[in-house]
Amino acid sequence: MKILHTADWHIGKKLHKHELSEDFELFIAWLCDFIEKEAVDVLLISGDVFDLANPSSEARKQYYRALMRLRKLDCKLVITGGNHDSPSMLDAPQEILRELEMHVIGGLPENMEELLIPIKNKKEETELVIAALPYLRDADLRSAADGQTYEDRLEAIRAGIQQCFENAADLCRKNYPGIPTIAMGHLFAAGAETSESEREIQIGNLAAFNANQFGDYFNYIALGHIHKPQKLNSSIPTYYSGSPLPLSFSERKDNKRVLLLNTENGWEPENIPVPAFRSLLKISGSLEDLELKLRDPGDRKNLESLIEVELTEENYDAAKILQLDTIVSNFELEGFRIVKHRVNFRNRIAGASEIYQEQKLEDLKPREVFLELISRQEYDDKTKEEILSAFEELLGETYQNENL
The missing domain is CATH 3.60.21.10 (Metallo-dependent phosphatases)
Known part of the structure; x- marks a missing residue:
């Protein structure tokens, strides 16, 4: 039997x-x-x-x-x-x-x-x-x-x-x-x-x-x-x-x-x-690595290949997160689709709760917390101004939505 x-x-x-x-x-x-x-x-x-x-x-x-x-x-x-x-x-x-x-x-x-x-x-x-x-x-x-x-x-x-x-x-x-x-x-x-x-x-x-x-x-x-x-x-x-x-x-x-x-x-x-009907591909590395690897991600099977992308960098950089989002949004290659992307900074940014260990976050204004966070990053003055401007715009939209 x-x-x-x-x-x-x-x-x-x-x-x-x-x-x-x-x-x-x-x-x-x-x-x-x-x-x-x-x-x-x-x-x-x-x-x-x-x-x-x-x-x-x-x-x-x-x-x-x-x-x-x-x-x-x-x-x-x-x-x-x-x-x-x-x-x-x-x-x-x-x-x-x-x-x-x-x-x-x-x-x-x-x-x-x-x-x-x-x-x-x-x-x-x-x-x-x-x-x-x-x-x-x-x-x-x-x-x-x-x-x-x-x-x-x-x-x-x-x-x-x-x-x-x-x-x-x-x-x-x-x-x-x-x-x-x-x-x-x-x-x-x-x-x-x-x-x-x-x-x-x-x-x-x-x-x-x-x-x-x-x-x-x-x-x-x-x-x-x-x-x-x-x-x-x-x-x-x-x-x-x-x-x-x-x-x-x-x-x-x-x-x-x-x-x-x-x-x-x-x-x-x-x-x-059991035959493999679709490829699952994981691609990781720096921005330069990702751009290169995504030109030829790997094997294709009967069905569309799915890709998980991981950006790996030493230090936190908001600009690189934005660049990654742009790469993913613009990715078009027949037979391949990016279904997940994430960022891994080896020297991660400290969270707000770690920075303000002696103060309660609810006692602080959002702008104060954000200013402290970006002050700990190695940005030039122009980049800091652009980031702060984007933050102020998002904060304003948030307050406006709360009042609707």
Whole structure:
């Protein structure tokens, strides 16, 4: 039997306000082709189907379109909810989807036997069982009485996660003795490497779950939540498939993948690279460096390349911030778009609260604070006059708007 493990689709995701819907459509087209070519029997999606708990109508349409495309293939689907997903929204069409061989577990059910999904072969024999555990919320794991201190609460969460997986293993052992079992999960496990696109799980990373606490009953643990693909140090094969698409610039160098299990060959999965549909480029340096690099930013894929620009200078200079804004505003190169720019001054300017340590800012006039700030910069008299003039104009507009 062939099982494909993926997770963290994040349908509806925007990268610095740029829609990634086209990326997802290309991924689904590739995924369907792969499933058909390899005759995959089961597709596992381990949480974070959507990027938002209340996804847009377009994101929901993409989800159902993807399901219908996958439905045309002879492949069973098992989908679990993640921390980004709304359990009730995922569970709403549960009964209909089940009739289409699509099993959705949005949140932890009261009857844990509902988590167990038997997978039958062509002879109608149960060949595999999926223990489809979704993201376990705080209310699923402990009561308010479980500990008084912060560390007590964290320990209660870890113990609760462990208990859920132990209960699932006991039910599999009881109801499907001797049948191989895969457990799905959506959580942060100790030792996992994260990216900047991931939101913290439970009470932050301090609630990290030790992978050995999954126990030794399951043949494979199919995890979601961490976008960087990786294997965990555990007594049984435990993997994060990672997100199939880069969801932040910190993931631009990740080798995105899905994982293919062939039970005839064992329980170690095969890495299946997902094609890169768009380039995420990060360009940094001085103004001169940026102007040069932006003439030829880098590779182009099927879709428009997105660029993050970082100006790096030694000393604060308001004129250089203005020049950067001008460069970004005037940037026009077919197939490339700057979606974010920022400034990094190594010798940063002191904030107003640091300058006036013995005075309350509310006791000072805006002009006094601004004069003190620019006096600390190495501007010539003409530049100072221009900056002060611009400040006075902005201040005047602010007062005028307040009086409207």
